[in-house]
Amino acid sequence: MLRSLQLESGYRIILALRLSSLLIFFSSVLSARGYPSRAHIFIYAVCSQEKYQPNSPFEGNLNSFLSSVVSSSSDITYNSFAVGNGSLTPQEGSVYGLYQCRGDLHPIDCSKCVGRLVNQIGLVCPYALGASLQLEGCLVRYEHAGDFLGKLDTSLRYKKCSKAATSDVEFFHRRDDVLADLQTANGFRVSSSGIVEGFAQCLGDLSVSDCSSCIADAVGKLKSLCGSAAAADLFLGQCYARYWASGYYHESVNLSIPLVSFKY
Template structure:
């Protein structure tokens, strides 16, 4: 059972944070009809309560999975993996996992986003038998069993509705036009009508009919949960949909998940600064000794 993220301060995390901050700096990407997105922005995460032991077969296979994800992301925006699974029964270290980038990302940007995922998932979910992490431009998930692969999950993982609302009849007509086109999506689809734009995507392990059904559910939740909002996002278990009116999206108010993302960034900065200070003091001590 996956739960919301918890943060742990250990020497392993501190060292990884330093390397992550040095090797994979935040970057901004302009895409989809001028819609500004920062592919590395944190959206949501979930961690299983069950843990694995260091140096166990599961850890070995997890490292292999993460390496395979990084290698594959430079070639394709989606892939799934099965590692360490016997044909007769699931072994102690078996891992089932997948990753996916947003459909408009170029391979180099997908690869950078996935590298950020790989560096962060062990920080937000240390030593867990299952975890998922969604950044704005990419997603990763792994489990000890394959119960989640290919099965529709329309539970809400994240939603955000802008503070700005519209009462313009033309806006609603244009928004509904965007929704109608997105609802028939298979994979990734972009839509625009007048000043209203949007896109939707489902994970590559879904069938065509399940993908269409999932996105239709996401669009329905956008209507019911965000009403007249000028912009909104909803991320379900295996798909998401988003729309915005030009000039309104950046006025969206903060949500609980935004605060979590900001907290992660602040903690990363604090720990990285402290770790660098410790290293510098250690170097000075050695040189003086």
């Protein structure tokens, strides 16, 4: 009887360990495939070569802008700001900027992403008069002039292409279906066809027609620059598009432009 109880107890322990292992396995799979868990991954930075002086009016307004960005991101996923553009403030001290989170992020995850990004701006672009930083889940951009707001910008900021897919006609048919669907986006759009998934997003300051033009440009560049890649990401100045075949999203190889300073 005692031996029977010991065996039963042993089986229970083994079963519990197996169940625990399965839970850990599935949790890791969900975490690996869950975009919010990847929101903090750094994508690119663009820093102006022009610098501002420490303790200048611009620095004070920039700090106010960054504080407003963090505060606002806990409520909405996009917002734009103009700080210090009143008649009593010298024009050179004005700061214009915006932030945006990926459309599927919960406000809590959006706020975490933006907060992390804001903490990096001073390190990545120290004293830069203009900067644009993109993480996997969010973007923050600021300038000393506001003429960039609402203005279509399709300049290439970043690309990433995986190794080539097999010559599977079905894959390319599915990929083209996804990319065609993404071009109908007005803001943020997710699409899937068979084993291929993708999503695209425009900045919130773009009109519907400019959003369509931007994503169409991104899709065209994806095809021309990444060819037969099984997974590809492409970020332009005001939009991005990406697709991947099942199993390739986290295996794509970085073939991006370097993270260096540029002059706007």
